[in-house]
Amino acid sequence: MNIIELDDENTALAFDTIRELRPHLTSADDFVAAVRTQRKEGYRLVASLDADGRVAAVAGFRPLTNLYAGSHLYIDDLTTLSTARKQGHAGALLRWVDEEARRLGCAGVHLDSGTHRHDAHRLYLGSGYVIPAFHFSKVVD
Template identity: 75%
Template sequence: MTTEHTIAELDDADTALAYDAIRALRPHLTSVDQYVDVVRAQRKEGYRIVASFDASGQVVAAAGFRHMTNLYAGSHIYIDDMTTLPSARKQGHAGALLKWVDEEARRLGCTSVQLDSATHRHDAHRLYLNSGYVIPAFHFSRSL
């Protein structure tokens, strides 16, 4: 198991490096260009990406997040996307990303880190619960 992880925030020029990792979670993104365009639009809303690299320098895990303030949670970081390539799972990459996000949230004066996770992602749920996350609510959605 890897004990050291190289974690870095990706700027606009490096966004494409996270495509393979993000696509593991978001398979509807069918090209690097489409992904970069979507992220570029989201960056205008404060979206940021942090990545975990393997020994060869490939991004194997990524977290997309934004700093938000709302009535129910106050100032917090919301993780939109948290994903690891299947070949790199169970090596500590996602845990290292969660720690990085926690540190960034503290730096920004946030009171919490929030995220949603699909109901079938049991391994991710185990990671979140083992990392101190709780399930305070159900998330409801309605397609229009």
């Protein structure tokens, strides 16, 4: 598998793939603009390409530091095209992010995952992730 980092010039290549996870994104232009904004906060986007050079899976992540985990990479987005699942793309991206965390001197990698994403949970657990906490959220008006 070929893994590449996407920059402002080629971010749009990930649009169809990211929509598998984020269907509320309806425009490639809006997606690119959102990624551009997040890049100001350290967000990076990497893609696993299939044999034909198309984006099969993407991972979006950023460096974070907090009291409970210290310096770590946080994976905001990880998804694979439905037609490319079970081919190792997401696992390859997780390994790439692990290596990048080591290169940057981070203590670990963290992510949240929807409770309904059972296949993703199997991948994370099989890749050495643990479930150390529950994530709570609240909408405020």
